[in-house]
Amino acid sequence: MTTLALPFARPPEAVLIEPFVRRALEEDVGAGDITSALIVPPDKTVSARLVPRKHGTIAGLIAAECAFRLIAADAAFRCGLPDGSVASEGSVIATIEGPARAILIAERVALNFVGHLSGIATATSALVDTVKGTKARIVDTRKTTPGLRLLEKYAVRCGGGFNHRFGLHDAVLIKDNHIAVAGSLAEAVCRARAGTAHMPKIEVEADTLVQLEEALSLGVYTILLDNMRLEDLRRAVGMANGRAVLEASGNVTLATVRAIAETGVDYISSGAITHSAPNLDVALDF
Numbered sequence: 001m002t003t004l005a006l007p008f009a010r011p012p013e014a015v016l017i018e019p020f021v022r023r024a025l026e027e028d029v030g031a032g033d034i035t036s037a038l039i040v041p042p043d044k045t046v047s048a049r050l051v052p053r054k055h056g057t058i059a060g061l062i063a064a065e066c067a068f069r070l071i072a073a074d075a076a077f078r079c080g081l082p083d084g085s086v087a088s089e090g091s092v093i094a095t096i097e098g099p100a101r102a103i104l105i106a107e108r109v110a111l112n113f114v115g116h117l118s119g120i121a122t123a124t125s126a127l128v129d130t131v132k133g134t135k136a137r138i139v140d141t142r143k144t145t146p147g148l149r150l151l152e153k154y155a156v157r158c159g160g161g162f163n164h165r166f167g168l169h170d171a172v173l174i175k176d177n178h179i180a181v182a183g184s185l186a187e188a189v190c191r192a193r194a195g196t197a198h199m200p201k202i203e204v205e206a207d208t209l210v211q212l213e214e215a216l217s218l219g220v221y222t223i224l225l226d227n228m229r230l231e232d233l234r235r236a237v238g239m240a241n242g243r244a245v246l247e248a249s250g251n252v253t254l255a256t257v258r259a260i261a262e263t264g265v266d267y268i269s270s271g272a273i274t275h276s277a278p279n280l281d282v283a284l285d286f
Contacts, residue, residue, distance in 0.1 A: 005084035009157040011062050012150055020151060021066040024109045036104045044100040046286050048107075049092045050114065053281035057125040058093055059083050059158035060117030063151060064110035065094075072102030084158040086125070093282070107284050116148075117155040118280035123273045124159025127257050136261035136268050139164045139247070143271035152274045164269055172202045173224070185211065189218045203247070212236050216243055224269075226250055230259055237264035 004011060050064065058081055065077040075098030081087050093114075096103055127138045138161040144152045153163045165171040172192045174185070182188035185204065192202050203222035206212040209232055215223045216239065225236050227250030240246055247267040248260050260268055 004158070005082050006158060006160065009084050009154065011083065012154055014062075014066065016150060017063055017066050018070070020148065021063050021109065021113070022070060023147075024112065025067060025070060025106065028109055029105060033101065033105045036101045040100045040104065042099075042101065045098060046100040046103060047095060047097045048103055049285050050094040050096070050110075051090060051092055051283050051285055052087050052118070053089060053283055055089050056087060056118050056122035056280040057159050058085050058087050058114070058118050059121035059155040060114040060151070061094055063113035063117070067106040067110040067113070068096055068098070068103065071106045072098045074098060075102060084121070096284075103284075111282055111284060113151070114282045115279045117151060117158070118282060119277040120152055120155035120274055121159035122280055123277035124156050124161040126254055127252070127268075127270060127273065128160035130254060130258050131261040131268070134258075134261035136248075136265055137162050138257075138273070139267050139269045140274055141249075141269050141271040142167065143275040145274070156273060159273070161273065162267075171200055172196060173205065174203070175205045176207070185214050186218060189220060206236075208232075209235060209239065212239060216240060220244060222247060224249055225265065230263060233260065233263035233265060 061079055061083050068075045068077055075096055078095045080095065081091060081093045087093050124138060131138065140153055140156045140161060141164055149166065153166065156163060165173065174188045174192060179185050179188050182191060189202065189204065196202070201221045203224055204215040204220045205224045205226050206215050207226050212223060212225070222245040224247045225233060228236065228248070233248055236246060245267070246265045247269055248265040249269045252260065252268055252270040252272065257268060
C-alpha cells in the first residue's frame with residue numbers, strides 16, 4: 001500500500017477500503033469491458049502513469065491501488081507522490097504496470113476515487129493553510145457522500161485537517177432539536193450523562209451567548225458555536241476562558257476562515273470540504 005506524506009493521516013486498513021472499491025468496480029464493469037475485449041490483445045502489457053492536470057493535494061491512491069490489484073493481482077503499482085503530498089500539474093503521482101485490459105477496466109474507478117478524494121484534500125489544505133499561525137484546527141462534519149464517509153474523512157486528514165465524530169455512535173452532540181424534545185438544555189445534558197460511560201465526550205450546540213453561558217455552567221466538554229458573528233465568537237472565547245473546547249461552525253469559507261480563527265476558537269468545522277469540494281482532475285496516461 002502507499003505511504004503517507006502526513007503521518008497523522010492514518011489510512012484506513014486495506015480490509016476496510018476494499019469493499020468500497022469492489023462495489024465501484026462491480027457497478028462499472030458489469031458483464032465485462034466489451035470495448036477492451038474487442039480491441040486489446042489479452043497478452044498485451046503496458047505501463048501507465050497517474051498525472052494531475054491541476055495543482056493540488058493528493059488523496060485516494062490507496063483506493064486506486066486497490067482497484068488495479070482487484071482486477072489484476074500481479075499489477076505493479078508504484079507510488080510517486082504519496083497521499084497527503086502536494087502535487088504540481090503534470091507530475092507523476094503513481095505508475096502502474098500490468099495487463100492492458102486490466103488497467104483499462106480499473107482506470108475509471110481508480111480515477112474517480114483519486115479525483116474526488118484529492119479534491120477534498122485540496123479544499124481542506126486550503127483552509128488549513130489559511131489559518132496557519134492560529135491555534136484553530138480545521139475539522140469535517142457528517143455532511144459526506146452516503147457510503148463514502150470513511151474515505152472522505154481520510155481525505156480530510158490527507159489535507160491536514162482533523163475528523164469530527166464519524167457518526168451518531170461515537171460522541172454525544174446535543175443540538176436544538178434534542179433540547180426541544182428534552183425540555184431544556186440542563187435536562188438534555190443530565191440525560192446524556194446518565195446514559196454514557198467515561199469515554200464519549202458531550203458537546204452542546206449554542207446559537208447565542210446566553211446558551212453558551214448555560215452550557216458553561218453545566219460543565220460540558222465542548223461547545224459548538226453555531227453561526228455566530230465574529231464579535232460574538234470573540235466574546236465567547238473570553239467567556240469560556242478555557243473552561244470548554246470551542247468549535248465554530250457556519251459561514252466557513254476561504255474568505256472568512258482566517259477571521260474566525262483569529263477570534264481564538266479551538267476548532268472550525270466545515271461541511272463544504274466534503275460536500276462541495278471540486279474534483280481534482282487526474283488522468284491516466286499510457
